[in-house]
Amino acid sequence: MTVALIIIIAWLVLTTMVGVMAGVNRRFGLEEYMVGGRSFGTLLFYTIAAAEIYSAFAFLGLAGWAFQKGLSITYGFAYMSIAYGLLFFIGPRIHRVGRRGGYVTQPDFFEDRYDSRALAVVTAAIGIVFIVPYLQLQLIGAGIIVQIASGGAMSREMAIVFAVVALVVFVTASGLRGIGWTNLLQAVVMLVGMVLVGLLIPEKFYGGVDEAFAALERLRPTHLNLPDSGGMGVGWYASTVVLSALGVWAWPHLFAATYSAKDEGVIRRNAGILPLYQLALVPIVIVGFTCAAKAAEDPVFAASIQHPDQAMLVALVDFFPAWLAGAIGAGGLAAAISTSSALILSAANLTARNILQKGVAPGLDDRKTAWAARLLVAPVALVAAGLALGAPGMLVNLLLIGYSGIAQFVPAILLGFFWRRVTLAGVSAGLAAGLAVAVLAQFAGWHAPWGLHAGFVGLVLNFVIAILVSTATRPPDSERIERFERFLSE
Secondary structure, eight states, rough: OOOHHHHHHHEEEHHHHHHHTTTOOOOOOOOHHGGGGGGGOOHHHHHHHHHHOOOIIIIIIIHHHHTOOOOGGGGGHHHHHHHHHHHHHHHHHHHHHHHHHHOSHHHHHHHHHHHHHHHHHHHHHHHHHHHHHHHHHHHHHHHHHHHTTTTTSSOHHHHHHHHHHHHHHHHHHHHHHHHHHHHHHHHHHHEEEEEEEEHHHHHHHHSSHHHHHHHHHOHHHHHSSOTTOOOOHHHHHHHHHHHHHHHHSSSSHHHHHGGSSSSSHHHHHHHGGGGGGGHHHHHHHHHHHHHHHHHHHHHHHHHOSSSSSGGGHHHHHHSSSHHHHHHHHHHHHHHHHHHHHHHHHHHHHIIIIIIIIIOOOOOOOHHHHHHHHHHHHHHHHHHHHHHHHOOOOHHHHHHHHHHHHHGGGGGHHHHHOOOTTTTTTHHHHHHHHHHHHHHHHHOOOOOOOOGGOOOHEEEEEEHHHHHHHHHHOOOOHHHHHHHHHHHHHH
16 A cells, blocks of 8 residues: 555545544434534535535646646636625525525425425436536546555545445435535645645746746647637637536535525625635646646656546656655545535435425425435435446536536526516426527537537526516416515515
8 A cells, every 4th residue: 555545545534534423412303414403604614615616626627627728727717706706695595595494405495486396306306417427527536536646556446436435424424514524624635735736736847837837838829828729719718607607506515505504694704705715726727737738848748647637646646756646635535525425415315305205205204304315325426436437527527517407597596586576487498498408418419609608508598488488477476475585584
C-alpha cells in the first residue's frame, strides 16, 4: 500500500466515523433524517450548500474542461455568481413555505402549491432520473481520483466500491445531519487542496501563473478565446450560464436543503458568504490551462493523460511527491463524497416520501416513511455505482445532462412563487415540453440553433407554454392560493 493510498483511506475512514457519530443521541424521525430537524445554523448550512455544489465537477471537471476546450469553462464562475443572488431572494421563500407547510422534499412544494399529488409523484420520479447522472459523475470522479492519486495502487472500480460503502454507512446512520458534519471536514480539505494545486503546478511547469498563460497563448492561441479550442462560442456560453444559474436551486437536494436552516437569516447570510467559495475554483481552472500548455509542448506528458478529467492528477503524480498526491487526492475524494451523499439521500427521500407515502402506499406513517428512506440508501447507491462502472463519461457533460432536465422545474418554482394565476395544466404542459427538448437533444442528436445549449431552449419553451396554457385555463382555487400566500407573508 502506497503512502498516497494510506492518506486517502485514512481520510475516508475519518469522515465516515464523523458522519456516523453525528446521528448519535438524535431522535430518529422524518424531519430529523431528511432535513436535519430544521435546525442548521450558518456554518452547518454553509457546508451543506457549498460542499454539495462544489463536487467532483469542481475538483476534476473544471480542470478537465479547461485542459481540453478552454475559456468556456469560466461559465462555472458566471452561473454560480448569479445563482447565489437568486438564493438571497428565493431561498427564504422556499424555507418559509417549507416550514409552515411541513415540506421535507421538493415535490411536497409542488403538491401543495398546485393541489396535485400526481404532480408530486411525477416530479419525484423526474428528480430521481436526473439525479442519477449527477451521482454517476461523483462516483466516477471518486474512482479517477483514487486510482491516479494512489499511483494505480487501487483500481478505479475498487475505489468506487470503497466510496459507496462509506457513503451508505454514514448516510444510512445519520441522514442529512451526518452529511452536514462530514461536509464540514470535506470543505476544509477541498479548499486546501484546490489552492495548493493552483500554486504548485504552474510554478513547477513554467515558474509561475503569468508564464503559464504566456505559454498557453503561444502554444494554443484559440484556447483563451470564444469560440475556444472546443468550439464553444458566445451563444453556448450565455445560454449555459442562464440554464445553470436557474437550475442550481431546482435540484431536489439543494431545494430541500433550504428547509434545514433554523431561520431565514441563515439563508440570507449564506447567500452573501457562499460566493467566497468561488475563489477556490480559480486555481483549478489555472491548473487546467497550465496542463493544456504543457501537453502542447511535451508529447510524453500528453500521452500520459488518457482522459481530460485526469490532467490535474496526472501532473501531481508524475511531478510531485507521493504524500502530496495523496493529500490532494483526499481533497478530490472529499469533493466527490460530499455531493454524492446528498444526492443518494435525496433520491431515497423522494422515493420514500413522494412515491411510496404519497403514491403507492398512502397509509404509511411518517416514521415508517423515514425508515423506508433509510433502507433505500443502499439500493440507490448500488444503482449509481453500477452506472459509474459501466457507463463512464466526461464529468462536465454528465453535469450538463442533469442540468438540462432538472432546470425544467424552474418555471413551476418561480411562477408558483410570483404569479398566482399559474395553473397545474400550465406547469404540466411546460414541463412536458421542456423535458421533450432535453430528451431530443440527448438521445436524438438534435442541436439547438445559434450554438445555444439545448436545455436552455427547452427552458424558454417551458416558460412560454406554462404562461400561455395557464392564461387559457381555469384559474387555480382562490382559497388554496390565499393559504399559500399566507405562508409567504406571515
